[in-house]
Amino acid sequence: MSADNRFALMPALRQARAVLGLSPAVLATLEAMLTCLPKTGSAHVVFASNETLIRRRNGVSDRTIRRHVAHLAAIGLLRRCDSPNGKRYSRRNPLTGEMLRFGFDLSPLFGRADEIRRMAAAETARQEACDVLRLRIRTVLSAVPEEQRMDLLRRLRRRLSLEELEDILAPLRSLEPDTNTMPTPPDHPATELVTSDGMTATDSQSVRHCQRSNQETRKDSPSELRPDQIGAACRFALSFSATDISGWPQLCDHADRLASMMGIDGDSLRQAKARCGPRSVAKTLMLIAEMKSRVKTAPAYFRSVTTGMRAGDFDPDRLIARRLRAGAA
Incomplete structure (x- = not known):
């Protein structure tokens, strides 16, 4: 993936961040790193100093940047290429054309682009399945006793996993009208x-x-x-x-x-x-x-x-x- 498309992965990263183990703060640091890549070419190494990243993260601490970098490296989205003096720079050999780059290498991130998109698609499908289960649970609320209905409403206010929603729906299936569990018709038109x-x-x-x-x-x-x-x-x-x-x-x-x-x-x-x-x-x-x-x-x-x-x-x-x-x- 070229640097021209350096932000193309961000929507998928946001969607799959929980699966990848990315907090919103770490994701923001990663996006700040992407802004430091050249606008043209295919370079994936970030040479920006911590001070630059701190400014682009609106003043977070140096310790926070270091912690986020360590986390990105641990989950395989970043590779550290440290120079002997800890600075980030590139040096080219004029005789051989060999280039040494010291900084944060984001090649692992771009190398996993297809995997991340698949994870994002799976997470989207999972969220849509959760929405359907929530809707099915709400359809039977009027048929349950008042005390149970209030308990269900309180539980539905929380962020529940697909498995938790399935557990809630399981004892209520007998209350569902038969039409509620019909699959979407195969000739459902795309309008x-x-x-x-x-x-x-x-x-x-x-x-x-x-x-x-x-x-x-x-x-x-x-x-x-x-x-x-x-x-x-x-x-x-x-x-x-x-x-x-x-x-x-x-x-x-x-x-x-x-x-x-x-x-x-x-x-x-x-x-x-x-x-x-x-x-x-x-x-x-x-x-x-x-x-x-x-x-x-x-x-x-x-x-x-x-x-x-x-x-x-x-x-x-x-x-x-x-x-x-x-x-x-």
């Missing part, structure tokens, strides 16, 4: 979404915001989609309903239950309905639930697209219509 800058992406990559060609109101309009069309476009979200949905009252009630499962509070829901209308909010909630694993924080995303800064650009009817067209193709 093209339009971003605010005119670019497109599939919803398998991320949830983007649909740019609207005009600023028409989002209050429920006569030409809106039917409930059966929404259900056809959002099959996974619909699978959490224990009863058939035949009209708007049932769909809106189901969307309200989805909001509770996703941690969206009643005040946010009321404000959104007052601004956008209950049907528009129901469609938005169905879309968020359908793509839950791609929305990092459902409550914050919901507020953003209904009453926040992105409300003017988010059009649930248009997104659902695109999903329907993709499914019919």
